[in-house]
Amino acid sequence: MLLTACTLAQGMEIPTTLPTSRPTLPPSTLVSTTARDVHSIATASPAPTATMSSFDCSDLRKDKTTDYNVTAEMQYARHYLKVAETITYTNITDKSLSTIVLNVKPNWQAGIFKLSTAELANGESLKTSLVKQRLEIELPQPLDPSCTLNLNLNFDLHIPPIDTAGLHAYQGYLGYSARQTNLGQWLPVVAAHDGVSWISHEEFPIGEQDALDRANWDIHFHIIDATESIQIASPGTVEHVNNAEWHFSLPQMRDFSLSIGTNYRLQQQKTNSGINVELYSFDDAIIPNQSSGLDSGAYALNTVVKSVNLYETLYGAYPLKRLVIVEGDFPDGMEFSGIVFVGGEYFRGLNGVESYLTIISVHEVAHQWWYGKVGSDQAIYPWLDEALATYSELVFIEKYYPTLADWWWNFRVNRLAPQGYVDSTVYEFTTRRAYINAVYLRGVKMLAELRTELGDDVFFGWLNRYASENSDRLVTPQYFWSLLTSEQYTRTESIRQTYLRQPQVIASTPSTCTSETPCTP
Ligand SMILES: [Zn+2]
Numbered sequence: 001m002l003l004t005a006c007t008l009a010q011g012m013e014i015p016t017t018l019p020t021s022r023p024t025l026p027p028s029t030l031v032s033t034t035a036r037d038v039h040s041i042a043t044a045s046p047a048p049t050a051t052m053s054s055f056d057c058s059d060l061r062k063d064k065t066t067d068y069n070v071t072a073e074m075q076y077a078r079h080y081l082k083v084a085e086t087i088t089y090t091n092i093t094d095k096s097l098s099t100i101v102l103n104v105k106p107n108w109q110a111g112i113f114k115l116s117t118a119e120l121a122n123g124e125s126l127k128t129s130l131v132k133q134r135l136e137i138e139l140p141q142p143l144d145p146s147c148t149l150n151l152n153l154n155f156d157l158h159i160p161p162i163d164t165a166g167l168h169a170y171q172g173y174l175g176y177s178a179r180q181t182n183l184g185q186w187l188p189v190v191a192a193h194d195g196v197s198w199i200s201h202e203e204f205p206i207g208e209q210d211a212l213d214r215a216n217w218d219i220h221f222h223i224i225d226a227t228e229s230i231q232i233a234s235p236g237t238v239e240h241v242n243n244a245e246w247h248f249s250l251p252q253m254r255d256f257s258l259s260i261g262t263n264y265r266l267q268q269q270k271t272n273s274g275i276n277v278e279l280y281s282f283d284d285a286i287i288p289n290q291s292s293g294l295d296s297g298a299y300a301l302n303t304v305v306k307s308v309n310l311y312e313t314l315y316g317a318y319p320l321k322r323l324v325i326v327e328g329d330f331p332d333g334m335e336f337s338g339i340v341f342v343g344g345e346y347f348r349g350l351n352g353v354e355s356y357l358t359i360i361s362v363h364e365v366a367h368q369w370w371y372g373k374v375g376s377d378q379a380i381y382p383w384l385d386e387a388l389a390t391y392s393e394l395v396f397i398e399k400y401y402p403t404l405a406d407w408w409w410n411f412r413v414n415r416l417a418p419q420g421y422v423d424s425t426v427y428e429f430t431t432r433r434a435y436i437n438a439v440y441l442r443g444v445k446m447l448a449e450l451r452t453e454l455g456d457d458v459f460f461g462w463l464n465r466y467a468s469e470n471s472d473r474l475v476t477p478q479y480f481w482s483l484l485t486s487e488q489y490t491r492t493e494s495i496r497q498t499y500l501r502q503p504q505v506i507a508s509t510p511s512t513c514t515s516e517t518p519c520t521p
Helices: 296-315 344-348 356-366 368-373 382-400 402-416 432-454 456-467 477-482 486-491 493-499
Strands: 066-075 080-090 097-103 113-120 127-131 134-143 148-158 174-176 180-183 215-223 230-233 237-242 245-253 258-262 265-270 276-281 322-328 333-336 339-343
Touching: 113 127, 113 134, 134 148, 180 322, 230 276, 258 322, 258 339, 265 296, 276 296, 296 322, 296 344, 296 356, 296 368, 296 382, 296 456, 322 344, 322 356, 333 356, 333 368, 339 344, 339 356, 344 356, 356 368, 356 382, 368 382, 368 456, 382 402, 382 432, 402 432, 432 456, 432 486, 432 493, 486 493
Parallel strands: 066 215, 276 322, 322 339
Antiparallel strands: 066 080, 080 148, 097 134, 113 148, 127 134, 174 180, 180 258, 215 245, 230 258, 237 245, 265 276, 333 339
């Protein structure tokens, strides 16, 4: 049985520590029905103060997005990287910060990430504390609102082998196989700040736990032992400086992830709007049959192009010029900014449109809107991106294969008789099956009922406005529902009552959730 973290095509029991107690629910704030028309989410506005004194307060940055400037030197055969990361971070909260919290996703297990130094730009050494994925850095003086801090981190990464058949197989987006090394979310990033505290969630074997702000990425990548067969699949602007050096840049995206492989087969096709879709697969994506091989790479590429055409029409423009799809040597689909992985087993298992390859590919592409464009807290509100990505599978099927809509409902949803609250956090589940049933599958049932109640025009207009949300802040369910008019909000009340534990939208988000305190919304 194979799993998927993002798309969870199939399920399996996972031994986890059951949360023994539920925390007290935060007070719910009813969204005033008189204020149901479009209103912005509460933001902590970065008010410049007269007492700016800390660090760089002299030259206030117009673009307050965090910059990551990275130099990485990789020994490919050893799966080892030495990384220097410079972080330029502007305090966009309205209070002085005495510590900075970074989320270090690679530190989900010991032995992968090793911090050598953390320093200010002037070389002053900083006190750090790394506990699981939370790296807390003590500042020698407070960082005032709107002021900017320059940090240098030096660290090593020992990429683990992909745990092909084990519980952690789905984390193969940061792992290597004989022919591929994947660097999904390999860099420490400054945690998002919700105006009250840093958002840093404990790693958990169900779902994803990231809440990622947009950032600017500039990466110099050097493979010391590069051979001619090595190729890098990466998003953004790519400059192949020479055989062993690459320069990548990816502005205003939530992560910079890449895949390095040998003997990738690259296929490309343009969408209606001119986006270049690039698909990296291996020879095993060609399925032998009686006469000639069936090229599942070509099928996936065509499927992805059609899905981008459709989603751009419905949800708005895809924000980059390229979209990269990689056949992953792990049993999963996983989305990153401008690049997605689709598990090799789906390529090898292609058997007509009614295959996982179809629905997983378009699901991951849909995350370019529901994750990439609109960012949310994936641990606390996983339905915000997953229910919409899963529903987008149906939208694709209805458009291109309308006679298969019933197949999709039965295959993907109804045969599993899903139960559970759509607005559960990832920490509330002990099996991935139960998680996907509640969050993804009951999520699509909720969206289907909303569409029936509101009608296609209103429903898709709503999703389009939601996708066009362009603030740098992470959005919440409150924002999602706030895009309905008061009449539409009232009309859909019974649907929320059916599917949500908390049908009245809450205003605040718990920031730090663990398996012990799962932060039930
Ligand atoms: Zn997903």
